[in-house]
Amino acid sequence: MPGTESAREIMACAAERTVRFEQQTGEKPCLATVLVGDDPASATYVRMKRNRCAKLGIESRHVPLPASTTTEALVAAITELADDPAVHGILLQHPVPGHIDERAAFDAIPVGKDVDGVGSSSFAAMAFGRDGFASCTPAGIMRLLDAYGVDPSGKHAVVIGRSPILGKPMAMLLLARDATVTVCHSKTGDLPSIVRTADIVVAAVGKPEFVRGEWLKPGAVVVDAGYNEGNVGDVAFDEAGTRAQLLTPVPGGVGPMTIALLMEQTVEAAFRQAGLP
Amino acid sequence: MPGTESAREIMACAAERTVRFEQQTGEKPCLATVLVGDDPASATYVRMKRNRCAKLGIESRHVPLPASTTTEALVAAITELADDPAVHGILLQHPVPGHIDERAAFDAIPVGKDVDGVGSSSFAAMAFGRDGFASCTPAGIMRLLDAYGVDPSGKHAVVIGRSPILGKPMAMLLLARDATVTVCHSKTGDLPSIVRTADIVVAAVGKPEFVRGEWLKPGAVVVDAGYNEGNVGDVAFDEAGTRAQLLTPVPGGVGPMTIALLMEQTVEAAFRQAGLP
Structure with a gap:
């Protein structure tokens, strides 16, 4: 782990x-x-x-x-x-x-x-590569990708969720590491088909087992930033596990x-x- | 126009x-x-x-x-x-x-x-939907979409370019209007195939005629935010014109x-x- x-x-x-x-x-x-x-x-x-x-x-x-x-x-x-x-x-x-x-x-x-990297100035610092503290969860996810040996550069990362302290800073940090970044959310039209184009998926929706295994491109890296009641993440763990190259566990991953x-x-x-x- | x-x-x-x-x-x-x-x-x-x-x-x-x-x-x-x-x-x-x-x-x-909406606080205000002045070019593009009757909600918008005063604030403003937003840049792997998934394309690369007609999904809305030497935009105008539903001219569009x-x-x-x- x-x-x-x-x-x-x-x-x-x-x-x-x-x-x-x-x-x-x-x-x-x-x-x-x-x-x-x-x-x-x-x-x-x-x-x-x-x-x-x-x-x-x-x-x-x-x-x-x-x-x-x-x-x-x-x-x-x-x-x-x-x-x-x-x-x-x-x-x-x-x-x-x-x-x-x-x-x-x-x-x-x-x-x-x-x-905790939650202020507007910290957000801008993340976006513009300036000195400042990063929002802890997205920063932790970047370090986790490093620990897994995943280099985001040139990869297509899909972030599901656009909150000010998770989805948006996550997008900025991935962009700073040269990923192509897509931000999806509740108004996204065809979410499964967008997730299917992703090399890296970050699920930050706050809905238990929301992301299904069949949405994933085989070999994708999947980061589950969800933490819902009953220790359940945002990704359907068993389904996703069969397709993902890497899948962070809940608990014991991002938390x-x-x-x-x-x-x-x-x-x-x-x-x-x-x-x- | x-x-x-x-x-x-x-x-x-x-x-x-x-x-x-x-x-x-x-x-x-x-x-x-x-x-x-x-x-x-x-x-x-x-x-x-x-x-x-x-x-x-x-x-x-x-x-x-x-x-x-x-x-x-x-x-x-x-x-x-x-x-x-x-x-x-x-x-x-x-x-x-x-x-x-x-x-x-x-x-x-x-x-x-x-x-001119260039400061870090203005950027965060755009990202978080707070009071503040928006970066003028992306804000102008949002108004132009309104003038064309294009509602970004639920659409897939692809922004090509990630500069602090154009690409990144553009992404934030489109996200605030409920578009699914992808930010591409020089390190993006297969740019044409990503652009082909876009309902709305914003070209902000600063390279003359960089975006080719064949990259576009038929019926896409294409905003050319480039302004290069010789009054040439970032989009190959004639090629793109045959596939796009709407294509902003250069000059006379975003400028x-x-x-x-x-x-x-x-x-x-x-x-x-x-x-x-």
């Missing part, structure tokens, strides 16, 4: 760098986690991330806010963390309650602390890479803010 | 709004044009834009800088215009000389004055729309900065 293995390597490296950071500065890298409301799944995700921080020696500071929090109050809370020199990275767990302007909240995170990238980027942010190499 | 006609309508409307702006504020909308170096083609483009401003009653302020200008000096010049309340829009003519960090210069333009959008967005910026509807 390259997902779990690669994630382990990335996190081991992050843990080493954390020790080095503490030796050089007397401080620990610190990730602030902001959780609005009490959605149990979101609470679980935040807990997993904080546990991972603890294991790697990264400090985490939890900021729980009531579901009734306004956009202004959330932006104010984020701005406070942005101004705090002891905080190196800020994670706003999404989704936030519907009455909040999520984009405004994401964009309140300064680019240097946006270790661990997402957290690993968050850890790596938090430590990197700490080094950058301390002006250390 | 819908390009010329639509452009004329947009500019007539901008001229009317300019009169209204002057009546309400005693000022004119003002576009600052920044030109670095003395590339004759760039000088011509800037002159065309300034002439168009003059015809519509929009003021323009020209800031010519020597080819030796550093990134820092260019950013400083742009910042001065950003801080000047009499300037409503800022256009940095591109390309700038190679030693300049063009992205840093673009990003020095505040989002409210980025009427006039680009300038029209720049005028419209300059006037809109003036209204927004004055706090007027």
Whole structure:
């Protein structure tokens, strides 16, 4: 399982760098986690991330806010963390309650602390190949492709899903690595026939077993970025397994890479803010 | 020629709004044009834009800088215009000389004055459907599709080219209108076979007559965003004309729309900065 293995390597490296950071500065890298409301799944995700921080020696500071929090109050809370020199990275767990302007909240995170890569500036940095932190799941997928020895250059990659933190940044990162990229979504006309032209498929729809085996070109590389109830991905695993050259498992594929990238980027942010190499 | 006609309508409307702006504020909308170096083609483009401003009653302020200008000096010049309340829009003519960090210069333009839609924030605004000014050529192409009565929703659009001010924002705008979007470029494997799957083709490569007629699906809508030496577009016009349902001419297609959008967005910026509807 390259997902779990690669994630382990990335996190081991992050843990080493954390020790080095503490030796050089007397401080620990610190990730602030902001959780609005009490959605149990979101609470679980935040807990997993904080546990991972603890294991790697990264400090985490939890900021729980009531579901009734306004956009202004959330932006104010984020701005406070942005101004705090002891905080190196800020994670706003999404989704936030519907009455909040999520984009405004994401964009309140300064680019240097946006270790989850969700801000507009981070998105543009991904699109234009500039310095900045990449959105963790798509960045994790790129590293997973590397771990599998898949070079996207010149290949046709089809991304199913166009969300601001997954589908769109995924397209930008694949494009930056010279793939020809198609973005599909709920309004796409004949999805199976487009998927059939893909050398690389990234499924990011959030619908269990949505992508069927018969949609795939034999020998395709299939990345399942879905994580639905009952530990089921967006790809019909058994069907797809018979046609795909590679198929990332759920769980144990993209998931661990997402957290690993968050850890790596938090430590990197700490080094950058301390002006250390 | 819908390009010329639509452009004329947009500019007539901008001229009317300019009169209204002057009546309400005693000022004119003002576009600052920044030109670095003395590339004759760039000088011509800037002159065309300034002439168009003059015809519509929009003021323009020209800031010519020597080819030796550093990134820092260019950013400083742009910042001065950003801080000047009499300037409503800022256009940095591109390309700038190679030693300049063009992205840093673009990003020095505040989002409210980025009427050419070249900044990172404007790009993210296009991608995420937020308030902001769109990159003029892709925005002009979207308006041209509207003028032709072409609805991109559910269609497969293939964009050839991935530049930060044309190919990538074009992809984002088409995606926002529910097209399935493929971005191709110089590293794309089998370009003709991908183009053949397109309902809408946008050619933005900058190579004369690069897109051949036989690449096209019969009945495709073809937008030629190229403008090469000798008034030649990126599409082999005669060949493509026999297969395409619609083919925008060069000149008279995308070009006039680009300038029209720049005028419209300059006037809109003036209204927004004055706090007027």
